[in-house]
Amino acid sequence: MKGRQIILDHLNGREAAALMVNGKLQDILVDSDAPRPGTIYRAVADRPVKGQGGMFLKAPDGNVFLRQVKGLKQGQSILVQVTGYAEDGKAVPVTQKLLFKSRYAIVTPGAPGVNVSRSIRDDDLRETLKEIAHEVLEDSDHGLILRSNCTAEERDAIAEDIADMQSLAQSVLSDAEGAPELLAEGDGPHLTAWREWSEPAEVVTSAGSFESHGVLDAIEDLKSARVPLGQGAFMYVEPTRALVAVDVNTGSDTSPAAALRANIAAAKDLPRQLRLRGLGGQITLDLAPMPKKDRRSFEMSLRAAFKADRIETILAGWTPLGHFELQRKRERLPLSEVLG
Template sequence: MKGRTIALDHLNGVEAAALMVDGRLQDLLVDTDLPRPGTLYRAIAMRPMKGQGGMFLNSPDGPCYLRQIKGLSPGQPLLVQVTGYAESGKAIPVTNRVLFKSRYAIVTPEAPGINISRSIRDEEVRVSLLEIAHEVMTGEAGLILRSSCAGADPDEIAEDIGAMATLAAQVMADASGEAETLVEGDGPHALAWRDWTDPAEVITESGCFEHGGVLDAIEALRGAHVPLGEGSMYIEPTRALIAVDVNTGGDTSPAAGLKANMGAVRELPRQLRLRGLGGQITIDLAPTPKKDRRQIETALRAAIKADQVETTLVGWTPMGNLELQRKRDRIPLSEVLK
């Protein structure tokens, strides 16, 4: 099936959203019972972590961990925002640089100024967006207009800016008191509306995952094996890292190795995104000459750039493995499907 489709349904009884492009699953969001990224707390500082430059905070959902603690003392209330999912047995990661993000606008209370996405290059459009922003925004909070503003209805943009600015003002004025959840993070359906902004057919009927091929695509993600056309790879999480093994199959020539490696690095960000995997990632590539490493890196950087999850290419190990560090902003699909 050609084109983009957004399916809003439920998976194992919880809210879920799937993005299909030309009949292929490109993204999958599944809700959990854990605090969602984007949730805003009024938290209470507890104790610093000596030698690590961070501090534990108390929140309604349990202990949080904040890295930036300059000028912070135990017992002090402060506003923080969940940045990702905590690893098992660890505190919820938070930041005190809170953002209020919607489909068209991101309000930045601690960073004044109005900025427009660099992907919007039409000068007339940029001027028009600035006029809307200056008309709606009041106070000292900053504003970022997202790329989705291009071609959007001006009234919808203005309404979105106003809603986020009002919410930001209300929350920032509520910094004193006991630990409390001030704003819940967006669920899968809201995130799909917020972040999947390219034109698409939206399907909301119950059971659309089954009829649209989403369940079949999810079932394929249960296994470690990923066919690449030219070779294959296996993606296997361990306690310490995510191990990726690239294979060429029967053809062991240098050309076959390069084809398998190129296919693997182009496909890997999509596979990690769909599987909800992050942290340290080690790629055991198929045998390939050192002279091909730059070509492999270039392809991997391009694939990472097109992905929304923050990922850093760390480099090559002495044994020729390629290492990545990827933000844990999702729960592993294997845990969701239990």
């Protein structure tokens, strides 16, 4: 099927959303029992972790872990926000820098000023957006980021979005004292899809749409570590306890350009594969053997691919053994865990 479809359904009884582009699965979000990123707690400082500069906090859903806790005392109440999912056996990571994020706007307490996304280059639109922001915020000392989703035609929706996030921020910040409590839950898959997948698309909400639109078939393919790359090449994407290993092979192609072609194909598809499989942390690429002179071409392809991916990923570089390493934020749970 041509075009973009946002498909809202349920998977194994859990709320889920899928993004299909020209019949190919580009992204999938599945709810879980873990605290959602974006959730805001009032927590209580419990015990410091010597040598790590962090502290465990008591939260309604169990212990969470906060880094950089200078000046925080045991027993003190503090507002924190979940930043991602915990590694196996570790506490949920949180931050003191709260963000109230919606489709058009992000309210940033403690960071005053109105900023417009750099991707909005139209000067008239930038000025219009700043006018809307100042009208809604008035004398508020909260900061604001206007996202790339903003357009001139959606002035009322943008103003409403800013007002809603401003109101939520004020409500949460005024409730900073007391016992551990959940103050704001992070967005589920359906609301996250509305917030993040903002390009024009057909929205499908009928029950069973995952099956009728090929999402279930695509998920079945993700259960295999093997990913075809075309012209006989393939890669394996395999998570271990320590890291995610990616092994690229040329397969039946033995031409002189086979290795570079396979590695570039892997670079282009890697962000999608990691996103769909919910994989993060340390990622090591064992590439098809290629001359060092071809490394620059590979790096350019890899950098371009991850630039278009919204999950924060650091390209660490080459190892002495010729592997390439990445560090990716654990923004999602592995799909294999969510599906059980």
